[in-house]
Each structure stands twice: as structure tokens, then as C-alpha cells.
Amino acid sequence: MSGRFAPRSRRETRAVVLESLLRSGGAFRPLIARDAQLTEASISRILTELRGEDIIEEIRRPAPYVGGPTALVTLSKNIAIAGIELSNDRLSFGIGDLAGTIDYVERMPASPQLKQSEFERLFGNCLATMTQWTGKRGISIRQAALSIPGYSSANTNPIFTWDMKRLRAFLAEVLEGVPLSITNSVIAQAAFHRYSSTAAYPIEGDHLFLFVGHGVAGVVVNETAPIDTFSPFELGHMVIERNGHACRCGHKGCLEAYTSLKAVSKIIGIAESEVLHQGDGFIEALDLGDDIRTSLRERLFLLGLGLGNALNLHPVSSVVISGWPSLMPVGDRDAILEGLDESLLGGFDQDRLKLSFIAPSIGNDPQAALYYAAYCFVRGGGLEAKAEPQAALGENA
Amino acid sequence: MSGRFAPRSRRETRAVVLESLLRSGGAFRPLIARDAQLTEASISRILTELRGEDIIEEIRRPAPYVGGPTALVTLSKNIAIAGIELSNDRLSFGIGDLAGTIDYVERMPASPQLKQSEFERLFGNCLATMTQWTGKRGISIRQAALSIPGYSSANTNPIFTWDMKRLRAFLAEVLEGVPLSITNSVIAQAAFHRYSSTAAYPIEGDHLFLFVGHGVAGVVVNETAPIDTFSPFELGHMVIERNGHACRCGHKGCLEAYTSLKAVSKIIGIAESEVLHQGDGFIEALDLGDDIRTSLRERLFLLGLGLGNALNLHPVSSVVISGWPSLMPVGDRDAILEGLDESLLGGFDQDRLKLSFIAPSIGNDPQAALYYAAYCFVRGGGLEAKAEPQAALGENA
DNA sequence: CACAATAATTACACAGTGTAAATATCATGG
DNA sequence: CCATGATATTTACACTGTGTAATTATTGTG
Structure with a gap:
């Protein structure tokens, strides 16, 4: 029973x-x-x-x-997995175990405009160093995961416009049989925050996890579905203001042109890389001038507007936000609610929509990818890819 | 093997x-x-x-x-199922078999502003008539399905703001044990068009099915997932023009305020109910004046803009559109592409996005709901809800 | 009307899991 | 220190669902 x-x-x-x-x-x-x-x-x-x-x-x-x-x-602590993260300013490799320990990390600077061939070279170098490390210790990697901003199984990536088929072929070649999963950074982030036992998480139940960094991306965390089936929500290029600010994508008025890290770091006058590396309340501590605060509030308003549009499309009853908005003083964050109120069907109502914030975990890369690798290992039952006796053709179902 | x-x-x-x-x-x-x-x-x-x-x-x-x-x-033609459809201007009941035959239909006018209590009364009346019909013939309904515009398992419905718990309780009570599935009209429509063997469908593979009627709603048809897990995309209340036209929802600039049937019927000067009841090319046949054509093209442009935003959020490589835009001359439809070009990441490119149109099947209600009922019956294996020996608690997985 | 070709049925084996009986482990109290 | 109660853990056996392979059925052709 x-x-x-x-x-x-x-x-x-x-x-x-x-x-x-x-x-x-x-x-x-x-x-x-x-x-x-x-x-x-x-x-x-x-x-x-x-x-x-x-x-x-x-x-x-x-x-x-x-x-x-x-x-x-x-x-077990004896299963080695690798996590590789391409954040917008660096490529990081890590090796750890299923228990969450990280034994090896290497990080290399990587431009946000990284070309595919440059990526391949960089990846090759890091991999060589890593292989040396594992070789010396007689460690064999059971599962690797690579997280890339904007990645989707479809061939469209708003951030890195690479040929995904070539990418997969390249990776399969250099990894020499180590199983690799590729995923969208925001999925790895969401999964790590939500499910890794080391982190606290503000809510339970289905929700939208939204990360505002170089881009603006989210993922609907469906608690009953497997993480690897989550589909990312690329919010950054929603046109929220016709004929508005020019966006790097060539369009005008994209949400990203207003609320990306680049856009706000320009307002604050601090390098992008600095903003997220600080802890919670950092912006509050900065004691920004009134007009800067006002500008940031405007941007948060627009974020709310775009978020409301996304929630109209796909309603969920709670949202967890990570990224620079989480570093803003609580009062300023209310601007998001005002934006939501203008787009979210029926207006914003705290009984119908719960908003939470978690600190961005920048500087911990490739922790999320490593977690995702553990997840993938575990999802495969800890078996080799094709070890299932009855499974011959059927990976496509 | x-x-x-x-x-x-x-x-x-x-x-x-x-x-x-x-x-x-x-x-x-x-x-x-x-x-x-x-x-x-x-x-x-x-x-x-x-x-x-x-x-x-x-x-x-x-x-x-x-x-x-x-x-x-x-x-078999001996299994009776019931389909109930609440389109925006009528409530229709139908009885048919799994082969697609429809044996009984009753349709009653229903206001788009239908209150929940009015719905209950109307439903009760129709059900009584239907029960009489089945009783006389000794027919017992094995599965019923009800499709409602805007329905979602969450408690938010942009069209009918009813208490869903009360709705389910009411239906469970009056249906006296007949299994009932409730779904969003656009899901039933999409499933009927895509999978019913009677209809031709322009494409295969995952895509977005978009219906433009009283509202603007879509659904991502995932060919490998069960239909009853599809999640609707309510496009109608995306704010595409800040401080734009007033929408019935209280906000300004919603897509629906520009492209709903109501909005365009006002432009054409023909009653809403007339527009969709006509066949393909009807609008072409009308020989509308140039300024009307221009206005409609503008609306199609906005539809494209909103659609592009939706596709940025959740990329798919083809879209099937049903509703009044399908009745527009092919040349005019190109306005949609222009709109897409302004919002869809990377611009519109026919190699990356395939757009198809199918005629809206208005006047065939409740055919889609009936199809959905058949689908639900079949999905349950044709067994009573709890007949599975091992299944006691586990409907929630 | 026998034959070739494929369809349809059935006996048997095997995987995966629950049931229930058997066995193990531990804190407690004499 | 040992018996006891309480729960954990293992194991033998039964049951479901399905594949394999042998068997039987059906049909057009020569």
C-alpha cells in the first residue's frame, strides 16, 4: 500500500x-x-x-x-565530479565529491564577449591543468557539468551565440568519455540554492527563481519535476519600452538595457565586478546619493514591470530574486512591487505573490555547476550512461 | 532490446x-x-x-x-464521454464516443462577464437536460471534461475570476461521480487541432500554439509530454505599451486591448461574434477600406511584438496561430513578422522561426473539450480513477 | 492446395518490489 | 550483566509486467 x-x-x-x-x-x-x-x-x-x-x-x-x-x-566522498562554470567574467573549473566538498578550483578570466574558438582554447588549457591534478592523484571523474549563461537545448543563446553542435562535439572530444551535462547557469544556480543542503532557502513550493546579473534570467522551479527538465526564462530581452534604450542585442528597450549589472554599475559608478562581490546591504552601506538611489529605484520598477509580464504569461505564486536587487535596501526594493503593480494581472497583492530575496553567491563559482554535476550523477543512478540492460535506443523519451 | x-x-x-x-x-x-x-x-x-x-x-x-x-x-464507439466548453459567448455541452462522433449537443448563451453563481445555475440546467438524454438511453458517461478560457491549476484566471475550489466542489457534487477534468480552452484547442485524427495540422515538433480571440492565449505544445501537463501562456495581459490603451483588466497597454477580437471588431465595424464564425479569407472578401487594413496591420504588428517577447522568454522554433489573424490576407499577416523583428532576440529570421496559421474552429464547440475528455479517459488507461491496486495515496506525484 | 510470409497467441523466464517472518541492535530496568 | 521492549534490517517468497521464443493462425500466390 x-x-x-x-x-x-x-x-x-x-x-x-x-x-x-x-x-x-x-x-x-x-x-x-x-x-x-x-x-x-x-x-x-x-x-x-x-x-x-x-x-x-x-x-x-x-x-x-x-x-x-x-x-x-x-x-560517498570517494566519487569525484567536476563542475565547470562560465560566468560572465571567468571560467572556473572545480572538482569535488558528492558530499559537497570542493578539492580543486581553478579560475581564469573570460570576457563576456568570448568567442567560441577562444572558449575552446581556454577550456582546453584549464582542462589540461585539471587532468594533471587528477592524474597525479589517480582520481577519475565520474560526471562533469558545465553551466553557461543563456544555454538552452534549443540552438538559441542570447549571451553566447555559439554553435551548440560544435560545442558539444568539442567537449565530447576533449573530455574523453567523461559524461558531461550542459545546463543554463540560472538552472544550476536555482538548483544549488534551492536543493543543496548547505544553503538556506526562503520558500518551498513552485516558484520563479530570478537572477539579475549580466543578463536577466529566471527559471520556474517545479518542485515535482526533475531539475534537468526545468526550462529557463530569459527575461533580459523582453522589450518593455518601445524605442527605449539601445540594448547590445540590437533592439531597443530591452529589460536588460535597464536592469543588467552593467546598466546599474554605470549608474553607481562602480565596476561591474565589484558590485556583486560585496555582501548583502553593500549598496546601503555605500550611502549613495539621492539621485542615484532614485535611478536605481526606477530600474527596479522596470524590473518589476518585466517580471509582471513574465508572471502574466506563466503565473506562479512566489518569486525568489538573486543578484544586485538583493543587495538593495528593503525600502528601495519596493519599487519592484510598484512595477509589478502596473503589469501583473490584477495588480500586485502580497497575498497572491510572495517575493523573497537571496544574496547572490558570486565568488563561489563553480559551486553551482559542481552541485549540478552531483545532481546529474545521482539522477543517472550512479550508473554508466548505457549500463541499463533494457536501454538501447531509448534516451529520447 | x-x-x-x-x-x-x-x-x-x-x-x-x-x-x-x-x-x-x-x-x-x-x-x-x-x-x-x-x-x-x-x-x-x-x-x-x-x-x-x-x-x-x-x-x-x-x-x-x-x-x-x-x-x-x-x-470503441460504446464508451460515452462528455465535453463541456465555456467559450466567451456560450456554454456548450456535448456527448460523444472515443471515435470522435458527437451524438448530443446543447448550447446556451453565456456572457463573457458570467458570474460564478450564474455559471452554476446555467451549468445545472444544461446538465439536467443532458442527464435526461443519457437517462432515456441508458448511457453512462465515463469521463467528462470542461474547458474554460484562462483556466490554470493555480488560482488565477484572467478571464473568469472565480473561486476554483468552489468550482471544483460544485462540479464534483452535481456530476455525481463522473470523473471530470478541467482545462484551459487553449490547451483543449491545441490538443484537438494537433492530435485529433480528423484535423490537419501544419507542423510537427514542439511549438507554440497561439489563439487570438476574446483573449490572447497560447500553449507550448511539447510533443513528448502528456497534454494534461501543458502549461498555458496567457499573453493577453502583457503590457506592451506603457500608458497605452486601457484594458478591461484595469491596466494600460495590455496586448489584449489592441489585438483581442473585441478590439479588432470595433475597427472592422462588425459584431465580434460574426468575425470568427466566417471561414478563411473572410476578411479579404470583405474588401475593407485602406485605413481599416492599416489599423489591422498595426494590431498584427503589436501581436508580433508581444509574441516576440514571449518567445524570448521561452524559445521555440515554430508557432501556429489560430483566431482572427488566420483570416487575414497573407500579405497583411506579414505585419506580425515586423513586430517579431522588433522584439524577438536576433530579429525575425524565417530559418529560425516558422509561423503557420490554421483557421479557428469556432462553431464546433464543444468538440475540443470532447476531444480532451477522450484524451483524459485514455490517459487513465480506461480504468476507474482508483482502480490501480498499488495506488492509494499517490496521485500527487 | 501447399507454401511463404507475416500475424497472433502462449509458456516460460526475469526484473523489481511488496509482505511477512526472521534476525539484529539498542536503551532501560532489574 | 542480562532479559525486555521497541524499532531496524535482512531475507524468503509471491506477484506484476514484459520480453523471448516456440507455436499456431491467416492470407495471397503459384
Whole structure:
């Protein structure tokens, strides 16, 4: 009489169990059983299997009540994964384990106008250094993930207009068989913030995660859907003001032309790279002049306007915002609400829309990509890509 | 060595087989086997089961080649389903079978400003008449579907601002156990046009289906996802012109204020209800004056602008448009492209975005809802809601 | 009317998981 | 220190769903 209705392949079951562990950061069996909707019997079988493959560990830790479980199940620290992040000003490589530890990081400056060939060269160099590091230690990477701003499985990227087929071919070649997932930065960010056990998150339930940085991008976090199926919402090039400011995309009046990091850093008079590297309240601490504050509020208003338009298209009842707006004083953020009030159907109403802010985690790259790599490893059940006996043709479903 | 990788419950397998039949309108076994990714052996078992329950029929029809299949499998004509459609000017009830035949229709005028209590009264009356009809014939409805403009599982409806919980409670009560699915009209429309075997459809693959009527709504048709998970895109209340025309929603400059049926019928000088009831090319035939044509082109431009914004948010490579724009002369429709060119990232490019038009199927209500009811019946495997032995709690996954 | 070609059915094996019985572990109290 | 109660963990067995392969059916052709 379990709560499930669809049988699962072994791979799926392993994936469900491992994903539960990734989210919780470690749990006792009864909890895993509930989370994965399996009986203790099945948990027992699966864990035995996973322990044998050194994917999980059971550390002796008796629960503090009579008859309680005796061992805490955690993801193994012996599986190496790699996260690669192309943020707008640098390319970072990292190696870590499933438990969230990062053992190796290398970061190289990368221009926001990076050409594909330059990227390939840069990537090749970093990879070589990394391979040296792993080689020396006899480590083999089980899963890698690369996050790119604007990436989508469709061939359209507003930020890097590269040939995705060529990109995938290049990566497949240089990575020599290491499984690689490519994803949109905003998905990796959202997943990391929402599901990594190390971070606090302001809300639960489906919502829009919005990141305002070089671009303006969001993703609808659907709590019941797998992260790798999330589809990004590229808000930056919504035209919110006909014949408005010129945008780098060639159009006029795009949201990005008003609210990107570049646009606001110009207003503040501080280098882009400086703004996000500061902590929460940084802008408040700056004690900006009144006209600067007013300008920023105008930009936040426009952000709200565009956000409202996006929410009209695809309604959700809460939004989490990360990026420079999160660094603004609470009072100033209200300008977003005013913008929302002009576009969101029915006007802004705090009973119908909950807005939260989280500090941007800049400087932690490639933490999000690393998390995403762990997620992908776990989603595959910790099995090689084609290890499933019945799976021959069917990756396309 | 099949192409599948996930085991299925009996319910799922039945659903897959039945859905294949619904889409094809009838097929020989080898085709079903390929479509459902099952062996002939499994098809045999499933069909035997379904035939026993009178959900499918096998009519003797030898394929015209040696050793070919001998019977054509079709959905049974003995399963009664009901489709209920609330278009903006009427409420229509229909009863039909899985093969697409419609046996009963009743239509009642309904104001676009219909209040919830009025709806309940109207619905009650129509239902009573329908129940009389079914009662007289000893027919019992296996699945009903109701399509409402603007409906979403969230509690926000731009068109009818009703209490959805109350609506569901009301419907559950009056329908006395008949399973009911509620969906957004645009989903039912899209599904009907795309998948019903009776209609031709201009494209294949993922795309945006856009309907421009009283409102402006779309849905991303994801060919690999189940229809009932499609999420509607309510385009109508995107603010495309700050401080523009007043919209009925209270905001200014919404797309709907420019491109809804109401807005354009005012330009043409013909009652709303007349416009869509005409066939393709109707507007061309009208021989409108030059300034009217110009105005309409302006509206199409704005539609393109809003559409471009939506596509920036969620890129797809083709769009199918239904509604009054489909009735416009081909040359005039190009105004949409001009609008797209100003908002769609990278400008409009026919290699990257394919635009198609299909005639709006007004006057066929509740055909789309009826199709959706058939879809829901089939998706449930033709089983009672809770018949699955292992399924007790788990409808929420 | 036998044959070739494919369709349709059926016996059997195997994967995955639940049930329930058997066994293990721990805190507590004598 | 040991029996006890409480819960955890493992294991034997049964059941579902499906593929494989052998068997039987159907049909056009020569």
C-alpha cells in the first residue's frame, strides 16, 4: 500500500534514493524509505548495492531513541565530479565529491564577449591543468557539468551565440568519455540554492527563481519535476519600452538595457565586478546619493514591470530574486512591487505573490555547476550512461 | 532490446496503447506495437484485456499484402464521454464516443462577464437536460471534461475570476461521480487541432500554439509530454505599451486591448461574434477600406511584438496561430513578422522561426473539450480513477 | 492446395518490489 | 550483566509486467 503507482527500473530507484540523500545531505533509513516511497526491504537491497559500489557510506551513528536506526547514510566522498562554470567574467573549473566538498578550483578570466574558438582554447588549457591534478592523484571523474549563461537545448543563446553542435562535439572530444551535462547557469544556480543542503532557502513550493546579473534570467522551479527538465526564462530581452534604450542585442528597450549589472554599475559608478562581490546591504552601506538611489529605484520598477509580464504569461505564486536587487535596501526594493503593480494581472497583492530575496553567491563559482554535476550523477543512478540492460535506443523519451 | 527503459504499470501501458489509437484514429497491431514500444506479445495481452472491457474494437480488415494483419484496431464507439466548453459567448455541452462522433449537443448563451453563481445555475440546467438524454438511453458517461478560457491549476484566471475550489466542489457534487477534468480552452484547442485524427495540422515538433480571440492565449505544445501537463501562456495581459490603451483588466497597454477580437471588431465595424464564425479569407472578401487594413496591420504588428517577447522568454522554433489573424490576407499577416523583428532576440529570421496559421474552429464547440475528455479517459488507461491496486495515496506525484 | 510470409497467441523466464517472518541492535530496568 | 521492549534490517517468497521464443493462425500466390 505504498504511495506509488508506477514501477521503476533499478536505475530510477537508485536515482530516487541517491537524490534524496543529495537533498538531505545524509539521512537514516526510515526517512529515505519515506522520501523514496519504498519499503525498508527495498531500501535495504538498494543500499547494499550502492555500498558495494562505494557510492554511499553508512557511518555508525545510533539515533538517540530506543530501537532507533544505527547508521547514518550519506553520499560517498570517494566519487569525484567536476563542475565547470562560465560566468560572465571567468571560467572556473572545480572538482569535488558528492558530499559537497570542493578539492580543486581553478579560475581564469573570460570576457563576456568570448568567442567560441577562444572558449575552446581556454577550456582546453584549464582542462589540461585539471587532468594533471587528477592524474597525479589517480582520481577519475565520474560526471562533469558545465553551466553557461543563456544555454538552452534549443540552438538559441542570447549571451553566447555559439554553435551548440560544435560545442558539444568539442567537449565530447576533449573530455574523453567523461559524461558531461550542459545546463543554463540560472538552472544550476536555482538548483544549488534551492536543493543543496548547505544553503538556506526562503520558500518551498513552485516558484520563479530570478537572477539579475549580466543578463536577466529566471527559471520556474517545479518542485515535482526533475531539475534537468526545468526550462529557463530569459527575461533580459523582453522589450518593455518601445524605442527605449539601445540594448547590445540590437533592439531597443530591452529589460536588460535597464536592469543588467552593467546598466546599474554605470549608474553607481562602480565596476561591474565589484558590485556583486560585496555582501548583502553593500549598496546601503555605500550611502549613495539621492539621485542615484532614485535611478536605481526606477530600474527596479522596470524590473518589476518585466517580471509582471513574465508572471502574466506563466503565473506562479512566489518569486525568489538573486543578484544586485538583493543587495538593495528593503525600502528601495519596493519599487519592484510598484512595477509589478502596473503589469501583473490584477495588480500586485502580497497575498497572491510572495517575493523573497537571496544574496547572490558570486565568488563561489563553480559551486553551482559542481552541485549540478552531483545532481546529474545521482539522477543517472550512479550508473554508466548505457549500463541499463533494457536501454538501447531509448534516451529520447 | 526494446527502446524503453522504464517499466510501466498496467494502467500506463493501457494508456499508451489507447493514446496511440486516439491519435491515429485506428491502426494495425504492428504499428501500435512500434508506437507504444511494446512487443506483439504484450500488445496481444493488452488488446485482449481492452476488448473484454469494450474499450476497443477490432474490425476485420485484412491488410492488402501477404501475411498482413487481419484486423484494424479502433477505439470503441460504446464508451460515452462528455465535453463541456465555456467559450466567451456560450456554454456548450456535448456527448460523444472515443471515435470522435458527437451524438448530443446543447448550447446556451453565456456572457463573457458570467458570474460564478450564474455559471452554476446555467451549468445545472444544461446538465439536467443532458442527464435526461443519457437517462432515456441508458448511457453512462465515463469521463467528462470542461474547458474554460484562462483556466490554470493555480488560482488565477484572467478571464473568469472565480473561486476554483468552489468550482471544483460544485462540479464534483452535481456530476455525481463522473470523473471530470478541467482545462484551459487553449490547451483543449491545441490538443484537438494537433492530435485529433480528423484535423490537419501544419507542423510537427514542439511549438507554440497561439489563439487570438476574446483573449490572447497560447500553449507550448511539447510533443513528448502528456497534454494534461501543458502549461498555458496567457499573453493577453502583457503590457506592451506603457500608458497605452486601457484594458478591461484595469491596466494600460495590455496586448489584449489592441489585438483581442473585441478590439479588432470595433475597427472592422462588425459584431465580434460574426468575425470568427466566417471561414478563411473572410476578411479579404470583405474588401475593407485602406485605413481599416492599416489599423489591422498595426494590431498584427503589436501581436508580433508581444509574441516576440514571449518567445524570448521561452524559445521555440515554430508557432501556429489560430483566431482572427488566420483570416487575414497573407500579405497583411506579414505585419506580425515586423513586430517579431522588433522584439524577438536576433530579429525575425524565417530559418529560425516558422509561423503557420490554421483557421479557428469556432462553431464546433464543444468538440475540443470532447476531444480532451477522450484524451483524459485514455490517459487513465480506461480504468476507474482508483482502480490501480498499488495506488492509494499517490496521485500527487 | 501447399507454401511463404507475416500475424497472433502462449509458456516460460526475469526484473523489481511488496509482505511477512526472521534476525539484529539498542536503551532501560532489574 | 542480562532479559525486555521497541524499532531496524535482512531475507524468503509471491506477484506484476514484459520480453523471448516456440507455436499456431491467416492470407495471397503459384
